[in-house]
Amino acid sequence: MSDIAPSPLPRDRSAALAALVPEPGFGAALLTYIRDAADIVNFGAFYVSDLKRPEPVLSIWSGEMSDYWFRRNARTIASHDSLRQDFSDRIRRAPEGGLVIDRWHPPADDPRATIYARDQVIERVSVASRIGRGGLVSFYLRGVQAGWLSDEEVTRLRAVLPLAHELIGLRHRIVGNQPRLAAGRSFAALRADNVGAFAGLTMREAEICDLAARGLSVEGTALDLGISANTVRTLRRRAYRRLQVATTTQLTALLYSDRQ
Template identity: 30%
Template structure:
């Protein structure tokens, strides 16, 4: 395993510039996750990627994931990771302990210390290596952008690690901006836990199916469509289908209307 501090870039490599320029037109769009990965592949071939925030003693929040030119196994990986494996993941400890704002990490499947983590994610889904750029926050959380090489791909070469160092600051900034643009503009009060949200939604629509309920609870918690897809192990398109069906039952069309309905039902509306 290698861990190093990412310095401020000077003159970026052509491939890094091309990747970042390829992402810019798609910022704020639903196609960002696939188009950004395609742009990264212009100079740094990667079979798949994921973006998530890690917190101590809490399930990670996934913002987006996807694969390039291969079947997408990232929802299954992230669902297993968020359900229980995150409790055993020690691969970010070096980043969490280091007092640096921006760091990169390279590890192979053999570097993953926990056998359950290594088998359920890397061996089961044919992942060979991971490159991560991560930034620490005052609340001890870490935002991580992760690129994966698969078993049918060669390992990352030294020149590619150097390219990643040049790409990493812009990549993380671009992803952070995408998260800001795509997060819901409204949120429910912190005093309403998921269990209470479920109760309120079922009061509004007693026949609401489980999957539609799952999606609505996560929307109310502030998760993006891509994040919900990662969490539930389904596609973002399927998330939107469940959302639309639920909104039809409620007689609404927009996220803000859902927030307003739940706040009114809870007695906290304006």
């Protein structure tokens, strides 16, 4: 017989975050947690599978910047040989089983300087760790309006970012890269198979839903499909009504649920 009587066990904040790791709302919840330490406008992470041939892939992102610009910035950064090597160098500085943290602002001749200026970012804090032959680099961006990080804010970030980084790494191992969908799990495929409410979508609505689930913003979808942003919004509203969802988070969750 157990000598511990059954009783409610409250979840602390770390446990609540860990429970959200595989869920669509993880990014927003983690950003809220980080913002208790310092005013951070956006965060994200790049995964590098092999340090000898660094091809950084944007694994997760969240914040005030649109999905379209996050993805565009990631493509720009990953297109530079020197910047790909920078990811490897940061990961290599991390000790086995440990993390390395750095604080940085791009010099004027750095390819990222134009991105920081356009997006009103003043500085970046990043954390790197090794994973097998590769590693993970998570980054946390400070907006110009908030000014430079104070010593107190840096101290608080050093206390919370190790947990944030490890949870991001755990999510990557469970979920993979945010923009990718499980094989065969797409709105277009479910529509073609005449599955439940998905069968009521038009081909264009299914296409719009797939791009939304991959993280593309309204503006990014419009550019991708060569149509206006207003048309994208109209098609999204129609599709959401047919599928009885109200947000992109609910839409993405529906794709992986058994509700169909």
